[in-house]
Structures are given as C-alpha cells and as structure tokens.
Amino acid sequence: MQKNISIVLLSGGMDSTVCTAIAHAQSEEVAALHVNYGQRTQARELQAFHDVCNYYSITKRLIVDISHLAAIGGSSLTDSTITIEPANLDRKDIPTSYVPFRNANILAIATSWAEVIHANKLYIGAVQDDSSGYPDCREEFFQAFQNVINTGTKPDTHISIETPIIHFDKSQIVQKGLALQAPFQLSWSCYKSEDVACGNCDSCALRLRGFQQAGATDPIPYQQ
Amino acid sequence: MQKNISIVLLSGGMDSTVCTAIAHAQSEEVAALHVNYGQRTQARELQAFHDVCNYYSITKRLIVDISHLAAIGGSSLTDSTITIEPANLDRKDIPTSYVPFRNANILAIATSWAEVIHANKLYIGAVQDDSSGYPDCREEFFQAFQNVINTGTKPDTHISIETPIIHFDKSQIVQKGLALQAPFQLSWSCYKSEDVACGNCDSCALRLRGFQQAGATDPIPYQQ
Numbered sequence: 001m002q003k004n005i006s007i008v009l010l011s012g013g014m015d016s017t018v019c020t021a022i023a024h025a026q027s028e029e030v031a032a033l034h035v036n037y038g039q040r041t042q043a044r045e046l047q048a049f050h051d052v053c054n055y056y057s058i059t060k061r062l063i064v065d066i067s068h069l070a071a072i073g074g075s076s077l078t079d080s081t082i083t084i085e086p087a088n089l090d091r092k093d094i095p096t097s098y099v100p101f102r103n104a105n106i107l108a109i110a111t112s113w114a115e116v117i118h119a120n121k122l123y124i125g126a127v128q129d130d131s132s133g134y135p136d137c138r139e140e141f142f143q144a145f146q147n148v149i150n151t152g153t154k155p156d157t158h159i160s161i162e163t164p165i166i167h168f169d170k171s172q173i174v175q176k177g178l179a180l181q182a183p184f185q186l187s188w189s190c191y192k193s194e195d196v197a198c199g200n201c202d203s204c205a206l207r208l209r210g211f212q213q214a215g216a217t218d219p220i221p222y223q224q
Numbered sequence: 225m226q227k228n229i230s231i232v233l234l235s236g237g238m239d240s241t242v243c244t245a246i247a248h249a250q251s252e253e254v255a256a257l258h259v260n261y262g263q264r265t266q267a268r269e270l271q272a273f274h275d276v277c278n279y280y281s282i283t284k285r286l287i288v289d290i291s292h293l294a295a296i297g298g299s300s301l302t303d304s305t306i307t308i309e310p311a312n313l314d315r316k317d318i319p320t321s322y323v324p325f326r327n328a329n330i331l332a333i334a335t336s337w338a339e340v341i342h343a344n345k346l347y348i349g350a351v352q353d354d355s356s357g358y359p360d361c362r363e364e365f366f367q368a369f370q371n372v373i374n375t376g377t378k379p380d381t382h383i384s385i386e387t388p389i390i391h392f393d394k395s396q397i398v399q400k401g402l403a404l405q406a407p408f409q410l411s412w413s414c415y416k417s418e419d420v421a422c423g424n425c426d427s428c429a430l431r432l433r434g435f436q437q438a439g440a441t442d443p444i445p446y447q448q
C-alpha cells in the first residue's frame with residue numbers, strides 16, 4: 001500500500017513552518033515545495049526551507065524559480081513595454097505579495113507535482129485575516145481552486161487543498177507551533193536581513209507581536 | 225479611455241494561430257503569451273510565435289520558461305527522487321502535454337500578466353475533442369478556472385477566458401482560419417523537425433488531414 005503523501009508549500013517563514021508541523025502531524029509522508037521570486041532574502045529563506053525539511057526528515061523537495069512573475073509585476077509598475085528585466089531587489093516597497101495571482105501560480109505548480117508523486121493533500125499556510133485583502137488568500141479562492149483541481153486532473157487523482165491556519169491570528173499560529181514543537185528557531189521571516197533579523201520590518205514586527213501576545217519568546221536573534 | 229486588451233496564448237501552432245486570428249478580429253488590442261517547455265522544436269515554435277505576432281502587429285509579447293514543469297513530469301516517470309534534471313528532449317513518446325495540469329499553470333501566468341497590463345480577455349485555442357481526454361482541455365475545467373480568476377483577483381479586475389475553438393475539429397479550424405486569413409504559412413506544428421515539416425508525426429498528420437478535409441492546401445512545405 002502506497003503511503004499517503006502531503007505536499008506543504010514551505011517558504012521558510014513562521015506561518016509555513018507551523019503549517020509544515022501540522023502537515024507532519026497529520027500525514028504519513030510530507031514533501032515540500034519552495035518557490036523563489038528573486039526576493040531579497042532568497043538565499044536565507046532557501047536555507048530555512050532546507051533546515052525545516054531536515055528537521056522533519058523531508059527528503060522529497062522541489063525548488064521552483066518563478067522570478068519571471070516578479071518581473072511581470074515589477075516592470076509593469078514602471079514601464080508599459082514588456083521587456084522582462086530582473087526585479088529590482090533593493091526596492092523596499094515591494095513585498096513578495098506584489099505578484100498578482102501568486103497563489104494560483106504556486107498551487108498550479110504544486111498540483112502538477114502532486115499528480116506526479118501521487119500526493120493527495122496540499123498544505124498551504126495562507127492566513128486570510130493577515131492578508132491585507134489579497135483576494136488569493138481567502139477561503140473562497142481556495143475553494144474555487146479545489147474545483148479546478150477536481151476538473152483539471154485525471155479521474156483517479158484526488159488532491160485536496162488544506163488551509164489549517166487560514167483563520168488564525170499570529171498569536172494562535174505561535175501557540176499552535178509551540179504545541180507541536182515546530183522549529184521556530186530554523187524559520188526566517190525578516191524581509192531585510194539575512195544574518196540577524198532586523199526586528200523592524202513588517203514581517204519581523206508581526207512575528208514579534210505574535211510571540212508577545214502568545215506569552216512566548218521568539219528563539220531567533222534580533223538586532224539590538 | 226483605455227483600450228480593451230486581449231491576451232492570446234500563442235504556441236505558434238495551427239490552433240493557436242487561428243485563435244490569434246479570432247482574438248485579433250474581436251479585440252481592440254492583442255497581447256501574446258508564449259511558453260517554453262524545453263520541447264525539441266522550441267526555437268522553431270518561438271520563431272513562429274514572433275512571425276505571427278509581427279503579422280498582426282502585436283507588440284506586447286511575453287515569453288515564459290516553465291521547463292521546470294517538464295522536468296517534474298520527466299523525472300517522475302523514471303525516478304522517485306526529486307532531483308530536477310533537464311527533460312530528455314529526444315524521447316519520442318513524451319508529448320508536450322505530458323505535463324500534468326499544464327493549462328492551469330499557463331492560465332495562472334496569463335492571469336498574472338492580464339492583471340498587470342489590464343487585459344480583460346484570455347484567448348486559448350484548446351480543443352476538447354482532440355484532447356485525448358486530457359482533463360485540462362475540457363470546457364468544465366475552463367469554467368472552474370474562470371471562477372478562480374473571479375475569486376482570486378482584485379475586485380476591479382474582470383478577466384474572462386475565451387475558448388472560441390473548443391468544439392471545433394481540425395477541418396473547422398482550417399476553415400475558420402482561411403475565412404479570417406490567418407497566416408498558416410507562418411505557423412509551425414511539426415514536433416520533429418525545425419526546417420521542413422516531417423509530415424509524419426502526429427501533429428503533422430492531424431494538420432494535413434484538417435486541410436484535406438477542408439478542401440484546402442497547407443501552405444507550409446513538407447518533406448517528400
């Protein structure tokens with residue numbers, strides 16, 4: 001009998017690390033997908049991805065580069081011609097979320113991989129309330145994508161999208177991670193720095209507040 | 225008033241060339257998306273893409289490489305480890321369609337681009353009856369993906385998927401193209417050859433039969 005495999009979308013940040021902990025607790029085997037956007041802290045996030053995979057003994061790993069999508073978005077903001085240039089990685093005002101329809105692109109890749117390795121669940125650590133209104137983080141979007149999977153894959157393929165933290169706030173995510181002994185010390189959330197987290201960017205601030213509200217201490221070091 | 229822009233998914237083959245002719249007839253401006261898979265005749269197809277774009281004076285062009293998806297599929301057939309190797313381009317038994325969930329990946333990229341350039345239609349020359357049962361060529365799949373676009377894009381984004389030849393057979397596609405003066409002479413369908421079409425591969429055979437049934441002559445040269 002073949003193992004039930006779950007694929008987790010693992011950026012290496014806090015949310016996806018906790019989502020990996022949940023997938024690990026609920027699955028016979030976990031495979032992990034990481035997506036590069038050409039983001040500034042790409043190397044550090046990739047290290048976090050591998051560290052978390054090692055922690056959970058995840059051997060099936062797939063790393064996909066979709067920096068062309070970042071380039072679509074980036075060039076469009078400044079230039080109506082369609083020359084594809086590398087994204088400007090030093091712009092502070094572009095979050096990774098600036099790629100329109102990003103989650104559909106990632107879920108499409110994950111579904112292709114799931115069909116090939118016979119995975120039957122896709123875990124994604126999307127959070128609806130923290131999503132600043134991004135439409136592709138809402139439950140309604142994932143339900144619609146579930147229907148695309150159902151109609152667009154082979155009849156004997158059965159893949160379900162799992163969004164276990166979609167209605168959590170950051171402190172609930174921290175609490176869930178602590179309960180499951182998620183390796184927060186290996187995760188990386190800072191958008192600015194790759195060695196010691198800055199503590200000031202939006203991502204650091206949200207993370208620190210989540211730990212504070214949960215009455216816990218973040219194990220990673222921060223700049224003083 | 226901004227122009228209404230349509231994006232056409234243009235591989236450079238016969239079906240997508242006729243689909244481009246239809247989009248051109250129905251739109252104020254057409255933009256064209258081409259996807260590389262690492263397929264054997266990639267360079268020839270890209271040339272066909274540019275030739276058809278030039279014919280219709282399409283200046284907004286986007287070329288995206290998704291050969292990592294081909295690699296997912298390729299490696300999975302022979303190897304359960306997830307090392308990503310280049311696809312073996314000399315395997316005759318792998319059609320470009322061997323990438324599971326391919327059309328979802330392409331539509332996701334097209335939708336990202338459409339949001340950025342404010343296109344409101346995506347034309348895709350999918351043909352349900354010729355699709356050998358591929359689930360992501362069926363009308364039901366495109367309807368489901370339409371709902372993903374509706375739920376996963378910004379409230380002021382309105383993008384509709386257009387599948388004008390989905391219920392055509394090859395002879396009807398030829399007839400439609402002739403009626404619209406589609407540039408068949410610039411399109412490329414052969415999977416094997418990049419200079420003179422072989423006339424023997426599945427794609428050539430389907431194309432030639434379509435012209436024969438339509439009572440017309442294919443303008444491209446074939447090997448004797």
